[in-house]
Amino acid sequence: MAGVSMAGFRGRAEDSVELRMVPYPAITMFIDFGDALLVDDASGTRKRGGVIVGPGLGSVRGSGRDVDLLQVRLSPVVAHAVLGASFELAATVVALEDLWGRDAERMREQVRAAGSWDDRFAVMTAALARRRAAGRAVDPEVAFIWRQMMTSRGRVRVERLAAEVGWSRRRLWSRFRSQIGLTPKRAATLVRFDHVAHRLAAGHSAALVAAEGGFVDQSHLCRDVMAFAGMTPAAVAAAPWLAFDDVAWPARERALGV
Template sequence: MTGNAVRTRSGEGPGGSWEFAFALPHPRLRPGVMSYRGIRLGMTRPRRRLETPIGAATLLLGFGEPVRISRAGRAPDTLVSVYCGPTTTPAVGEHGGRLSGIEVLLTPWAAFTLFGTPQHELVNRTVDPDELPHALATSVGELAAALAALPCWADRFGLLDDILGRWRDAGTPSSERVARAWSLLVRTGGAIPVPRLAEEVGWSVRHLENRFREQIGLGPKAAARVLRLQRARRLLAEGQSAAETAALCGFYDQAHLSGEFKAMTGCTPREFAQARRLPVQASPVADRQSGEATSLVLSARSEDWSGPGAHFSKTGRIG
């Protein structure tokens, strides 16, 4: 069984049908495996979403329909199953309107254990998880096919609990001190200074940076940037002003917040907050992390943008 009851949201309308299913992993997998989200979309039009950096790695186990993922400075990737490690840049995901699979959110140190790959090699990248050099008995493609064949989400999440538990037990152990340092960063919203973080876990700053690069991907300073901005997005979506948000999240001033926001999302805080309030955002789009502001629905027409977030300054079109 999974660690919690399965919650589902579904609907049907002129734009098509959709279903989301949510569950927590079994307690023995937590906190490394953070959440499960089942997805089944049967939309009448292609879909595009802007995905902003979050404090997690993402494993999408696709059931057959491909996703095209674009990131500034890199050629687009078209994949059925996807692994995205730590990132400081936005990405745009596109599909033809039909999509099904399960999205697993992982702490970066848990992803290091499951895949045995130094996480700094995967920063700001999207890859086919079966191309990662791991020694797992079951491939990701085989797991996705087995999940797709099961009759309900509860059974799928239960199989995931079993397989991910086996992968973790056979994987490369992560450092307990890295996990503790990551937890402190998350709990403080990236506000704890790096020297104090190193002191808390009993390492030098240099050693902390080296272990973070290996098992988190981002250094502690870059990881703190992502977590600080994640908190800022949430506060802005809740209606806080940019000035209040900057002060609460530890930015020097509003201009500092705006610069960081633009660098990591492709748009300004005002544009992001306004876009989150547009009616189209109420359509079937679930943020990757519960209670967080992580995604925006974009225009389905590729000519409206030249890279992640570029549509804001060119057309202002969302949806």
């Protein structure tokens, strides 16, 4: 399904392993059957089982010893129809049951009973497809603008996009924020940050990444990285989550589409 990517993880460790999430331009769904605990340090929220993490959150950390986890990334365009709560999810961690009710537990049991990861992916894909068909799609203009942001890696002028779709700046801000969960400017900056973070993790210098990413100078890159991740570029480059991320979603598969 376009706009959806999945990865599965299973294993045990002698001691609990903790990873802090690096902000990402997608809504992330965790379906856990082990002992994983997700904590949002900003709000104090602690969740287990089926959990939804809003786009761009950098205050979330996960920990556990017994890992049996299906992780799903949803483009905000897809998430609007599948979850029906884009605005509310923008900066929070919520239980899947709060959005899907009893269907969440039924889906979790079907995924748990599946005999292989491919079967688990198939069960989840079917569940998402049903929800998407029954949900309300974003405006075509919003979907177009999101595609432009992803294609340009966040280097777009939002005013130009508004003019291109024939909307006023006020209308674009209102419709985009209600359906995607972020303002257009914040969304574009998040997309650019994601590209920067993966370039840093790949070993490129902050100075080079700043120059290639269209930043005025390296200090502006440092400011944006600190604003999103609460870490310096050097710390982001060494973040365990990004190494883990690259195994789960290799660079060639990272594009979210719509």
